[in-house]
Amino acid sequence: MTLTAAKDRESIADAPNPLGMEGIEFIEYATSKPQALGQVLEMMGFRPVARHRSREVMLYRQGGVNVIVNAHEAGMAHSVAPSEKPVIAAIALRVRDAAAAYKRAIDRGAWAVPTKVEVMELNIPAVHGVGSSRIYFVDRCKEFSIYDVDFTPIPGVDQHPPATAGLHVFGLVQYIGTDRAEDWTEFYRELFGFEALPTGEHFGILPKGRILRSPCHSFYLQLIEPEPSVLAVDEEEHFHRVGLGTDDVLAAVSALRARGVEFVESKGVHVEDKGALTRTWLGSLSFELVHTAKA
Structure with a gap:
C-alpha cells in the first residue's frame, strides 16, 4: 500500500461526517387510519402534497419537513405493519452518495433491509433501525427528488407550503x-x-x-x-x-x-x-x- 493510499484510508475513517449526512429527508409513519393521522398532521401545519403512484401512501409537507403516511399492507414482511396507533416506521437520511453511505453502514455491521421495488419505483437502500423501523439513505433531494419518481402531485396544491x-x-x-x-x-x-x-x-x-x-x-x-x-x-x-x-x-x-x-x-x-x-x-x-x- 502506498503512503498516499494509507493517508486516504485514515482520512475516510476519521472523517467527522463519514456518510456525508445532510439532515433528515423524511419521517415515515405506518398506520391503518391514514385519514385520522392526516387530520392531526394538518392541524400541525402540514399539507398533503402528493400521493404514491402504486401504494396507499401520502406525502405531507411544511417548509423543509416531509412526513410520509404509509397505510400500505402488501409486502410489509420486513417493515412495520400498519396499526391503529401510528408508529414511526422509518427515517430517511440525506446523504451525498446513498450507495456509498449504505455500503459503509453495512461494512460497519448494519443489517440490510431487503427491498421489493414495483414498476416506476426507486430502489432506496435501507438498514434496520430500532425495533422494526428502517433507516433509508437518500441522495436525490434537490432539483430531482425521490418524490418526482414515486409520487404524483395533488393537482392545485402548493408543493412547498411554508412552515x-x-x-x-x-x-x-x-x-x-x-x-x-x-x-x-x-x-x-x-x-x-x-x-x-x-x-x-x-x-x-x-x-x-x-x-x-x-x-x-x-x-x-x-x-x-x-x-x-x-x-x-x-x-x-x-x-x-x-x-x-x-x-x-x-x-x-x-x-x-x-x-x-x-x-x-x-x-x-x-x-x-x-x-x-x-x-x-x-x-x-x-x-x-x-x-x-x-x-
Missing part, C-alpha cells in the same frame, strides 16, 4: 431498554458518526436521557431508558416522537392552538419559551416543540 412559525426537524426521541444507552450510542456512533453530548446538556422541557448529535449538526436523537421504578416495560424499543424546532416557541404554540392543537399543561410539563409538548392523539402520536436559536 408554521419556522418549524423544522429538531430530532427524534427513541425509547430504549434498561441499561441500553451505551449500546445505542455505539450503534449510532459506529454506523453513522453521531456523538454524545456532555452529560446534563439537554434541550426543551423534557431533559431526560442521553442526547446524540448528528455528524452534520442539524438534528439530534434523544435516548430515554425506563424510569428506575418501573419493574417491567411492555413496549419494545422504538422511535417515540418527533421534535420540531422553532426560534419562537410561544409564537408557534399560539399559531398551532389557533389550528386546534392542544398542549400538555401540568405541574411537571407545560408550555415555556424553551419548549412545549402536544397532547397525545390516536393513542401514540405527539410532537415536541423545542427552542432553537436563529441561524
Whole structure:
C-alpha cells in the first residue's frame, strides 16, 4: 500500500461526517387510519402534497419537513405493519452518495433491509433501525427528488407550503431498554458518526436521557431508558416522537392552538419559551416543540 493510499484510508475513517449526512429527508409513519393521522398532521401545519403512484401512501409537507403516511399492507414482511396507533416506521437520511453511505453502514455491521421495488419505483437502500423501523439513505433531494419518481402531485396544491412559525426537524426521541444507552450510542456512533453530548446538556422541557448529535449538526436523537421504578416495560424499543424546532416557541404554540392543537399543561410539563409538548392523539402520536436559536 502506498503512503498516499494509507493517508486516504485514515482520512475516510476519521472523517467527522463519514456518510456525508445532510439532515433528515423524511419521517415515515405506518398506520391503518391514514385519514385520522392526516387530520392531526394538518392541524400541525402540514399539507398533503402528493400521493404514491402504486401504494396507499401520502406525502405531507411544511417548509423543509416531509412526513410520509404509509397505510400500505402488501409486502410489509420486513417493515412495520400498519396499526391503529401510528408508529414511526422509518427515517430517511440525506446523504451525498446513498450507495456509498449504505455500503459503509453495512461494512460497519448494519443489517440490510431487503427491498421489493414495483414498476416506476426507486430502489432506496435501507438498514434496520430500532425495533422494526428502517433507516433509508437518500441522495436525490434537490432539483430531482425521490418524490418526482414515486409520487404524483395533488393537482392545485402548493408543493412547498411554508412552515408554521419556522418549524423544522429538531430530532427524534427513541425509547430504549434498561441499561441500553451505551449500546445505542455505539450503534449510532459506529454506523453513522453521531456523538454524545456532555452529560446534563439537554434541550426543551423534557431533559431526560442521553442526547446524540448528528455528524452534520442539524438534528439530534434523544435516548430515554425506563424510569428506575418501573419493574417491567411492555413496549419494545422504538422511535417515540418527533421534535420540531422553532426560534419562537410561544409564537408557534399560539399559531398551532389557533389550528386546534392542544398542549400538555401540568405541574411537571407545560408550555415555556424553551419548549412545549402536544397532547397525545390516536393513542401514540405527539410532537415536541423545542427552542432553537436563529441561524
